[in-house]
Amino acid sequence: MSTSEHAFNALGDPTRRAIFEKLHDRPLAVVAIADGLPISRPAVSQHLKVLKEAKLISLKTEGNKNIYELNREGILAMRDYLDKFWDDALANFKALSEAAENDKKQ
Amino acid sequence: MSTSEHAFNALGDPTRRAIFEKLHDRPLAVVAIADGLPISRPAVSQHLKVLKEAKLISLKTEGNKNIYELNREGILAMRDYLDKFWDDALANFKALSEAAENDKKQ
């Protein structure tokens, strides 16, 4: 499974998107992330694991706190996938419609 | 739910990603999309519905065939979300670290 596949998978869940967006403004410890969310703290830990494996976030340990923050790698992997996907698709469609034009002229 | 939320949700499923990528090269009818996939044709129809609602694909009817093709709107919505998200996050972090610097100097 590629990085972008992991990332799409991770952001497919609304709770994980909420966690992801909580980290938008600043890095946060697990308790702070869980605060306000309608699920238990272990559930948050499990979501963090998925987001980390997708390289959408990373963590640094400070004392007994695990501070999570956004990770450029996973975000960029998705964006690049979408960019390339769309560019290639456009090129394919252009080639297809030109081939169709040629068929008509014969 | 915004367009990009719908789109992230839709591409969270591996089967839907497979369908999405099948349309990369050219528009296809439902039977052609289902061909080769290890699931029933109605299941494919249900996935197509989700992808369509996310504006990742669109359809044009030709006789009794429904031809599905990629839709720029949903793809762009995701890409723009990611772009903006990352740019803003960078700006936030920069502001944060500058504030931390100022605190030190006091």
Next chain:
DNA sequence: CTTAATGGTAAGTATTAACTTACCGTAAGT
């Protein structure tokens, strides 16, 4: 007109995955 092909929707089942409680280890504070 009849038959075959295409494909959407409904209802129910099965599988996935999100979630809970319980538990443990580590670090910080008293």
Next chain:
DNA sequence: ACTTACGGTAAGTTAATACTTACCATTAAG
């Protein structure tokens, strides 16, 4: 040393969603 705060993992349950079969409507072909 004891206690509190932090947070990861395991095992089991619950809830979400992917899937199947059955059915129907529409269009094309015979």
